[in-house]
Amino acid sequence: MADVKLSNIKKSYGDTPVLHGIDLDIKHGEFVVLVGASGCGKSTLLRLIAGLEDISSGELHIGDQQVNALAPAQRGIAMVFQSYALYPHMTVFKNMSYGLKIAGKGKDFIDAKVREAARILHIDHLLERLPRELSGGQRQRVAIGRAIVRDPNVFLFDEPLSNLDAALRVKTRVEIGKLHKELGATIIYVTHDQVEAMTLGDKIVVMNQGRVEQCGSPLELYQHPATRFVGGFIGSPKMNFIDGKVAALGGDHIEIQLSNGCRSRACVEAGDLKVGDPVTLGVRPEHIDERSDAGTMLSGDVTLVERLGEASFIYLTLSDGTEIVVRGSGESTVTTSEHIKVSFAPHNAHVFDSNDRALRRLKAGNVHSTAELAQLKAVGQEAF
Amino acid sequence: MISLPGLKHNTGKTLMTHAVLLTYTVIALFPILVIIVNAFKSRKAIFKDPLALPSLDSFSLAGFEQVLGRADFGLYFGNSMIVTLISLFFVLLFGAMAAWALTEYKFRGNLFLAVLIAMGIMIPIRLGTVSILNLMASLDLVNTLTALVLVYIAQGLPLAVFILSEFIRQVPKELKEAARCDNVSEYKIFFTIILPLIRPAMATVAVFTMIPIWNDLWFPLILAPGESTQTITLGVQQFIGQYVTDWNAVLSSLTLAIVPVLVLYVIFSRQLIRGLTSGAVK
Secondary structure: OOEEEEEEEEEEEEOEEEEEEEEEOOOOEEEEEOOOOOOOOHHHHHHHHOOOOOEEEEEEOOOOOOOOOOOOHHHEEEEEEOOOOOOOOOOOOHHHHHHHHHHHOOHHHHHHOOOOOOOHHHHHHHHHOOOOHOOOHHHHHHHHHHHHHOOOOEEEEEEEOOOOOOHHHHHHHHHHHHHHHHHEEEEEEEOOOOOHHHOOOEEEEEEEOEEEEEEEEHHHHHHHEHHHHHHHHOOOOOOOEEEEEEEOOOOOEEEEEEOOOOOEOOOOOOOOOOOOOOEEEEEEHEEEOOOOOOOOEEEEEEEEEEOOOOOEEEEEEOOOOOEEEEEEEOOOOOOOOOOEEEEHHHHOOOOEOOOEEEOOOOOOOOOHHHHHHHHHHHHHHHHH | HHHHHEEEEEEHHHHHHHHHHHHHHHHHHHHHHHHHHHHHHHHHHHOOOOOOOOOOOOOOHHHHHHHHHHHHHHHHHHHHHHHHHHHHHHHHHHHHHHHHHHHHOOOOOOHHHHHHHHHHOOOHHHHHHHHHHHHHHHHOOOOHHHHHHHHHHHHHHHHHHHHHHHHHOOOOHHHHHHHOOOOOOOHHHHHHHHHHHHHHHHHHHHHHHHHHHHHHHHHHHOOOEEEOOOOHHHHHHHHOOOOOOOEEHHHHHHHHHHHHHHHHHHHHHHHOOOOOOOOOOO
């Protein structure tokens, strides 16, 4: 069992760079999720770790060994492919045992290994079937089983759930989570689905255009996104962004003049910001209240209401044309083309500077005292 | 009711298609039928009414007796079988290996080789007959089956590589990668993963390769006309004389010559199963 260490890993196809120096430390037993929009290089990075493609520069260590030049099989990894990649002409048993057979293991050993993996994955009764006789979910299990029997140091999953239907995806997601606990293995998991990332990962690596944007625990990414990209990527529906300018600097907050004319307070460290600097205010839909007295008030026309039952997503267009989404209650009576007022608390605001870097939030997740709320409300009213 | 005109139209179309196909089949099969029918008739009956089926009077196995009675017929038959099967084996093996190398690996001269092989499809090998004969003469291979086998491998390879490349390209990349993660060597990947998956294509190539070799008269006549190396098509010619032709024997030996090709065809066509790769990837 082993740690995985990436140092300044770069990859280019011809003259086109795809990965621009990735540094990453993965501890033994960690569940790391690489997440990002398609084309961000996350699958390429996984394939580099697997050894399916050559690393252009940088060093990759698995355990205490530098593995840049080793073939996939010598790296002690096992990969589960998005398309499962089962050998179509072999039965499930043969699919799972093929790697062991090639490695020259004894018949009894192979048999025991395969049956053990099949038991864990509940596919004991399918061992004599061919892949084409299995459903999508069953094929996925066989693909995972093929990885398990090899006792790898590191499991690599390449979007393993994207070919399953929604219900099965949730079920398999839970099972992969349990499997991780059961095996105690290091897992590197690629997905474009931020829900999978949030629910499965001990550590999430958000990638964008061949770079690591941010790396941290799910809640860290949610509460303290380091860049505007991460803020927008983690969370659903995505964070609302409103342009503005710094209007005043306080000790534990800054005040921002928003493009729609409102003035908002945000509890962030000012850093080197000066009055008049352009910034972007970010606030999540779930932190905007349908009531108008939570702090900064925004008003706009409702363009669409999506009713999910437990919540309603209200799409608003502000006076300057900025579009925002509000997560209202499931019983919300708001209708399209109504003009409504919504509000958010200053401690829920994120602020990004002109380089899209986030300013450190001072009160993330904290609830304000009533007195503070009253004061904030006053500021909001004044601005309005 | 709305779908009825469409249905009628489809039936008409189907009928047309079948009529065309049936006509073609009849035209294609007619000469073969005439050969087979007349092989079972007496010499007189063949000339009297070539299209009549053998009756009790006209039925005769004289041709077969004549052909099978001669010891060298077995030899010719054997020669044809040896040449066809060995050529076929190597065309399939080398063809698949070359196709795999050209599609899977990037190396200098990859494209050049591929184009060179594609040109082999367009240029008939018979244009090089004189050079081939010279070559075989200097290699001391004239009047050997080896000469024929070598020529037929060269003749069959281009098309084999071309067709098999297309099929190998369709094998999902993940399958090979999964095998590489399983520590399967490149040779094993080729023989245990790729070959089983392109079996239908191999069967197609086998049929296309086998028939021209079995039927060829040109190269056996030029490269191996010796008594001991004649193939069946060449052997049949000895019943055709300048003045007298033993039609019974000619037709009987032709009938017998159809049998092995037919058997091989049946074997290969059973491999032409669709959907062999289904279940590999979603």
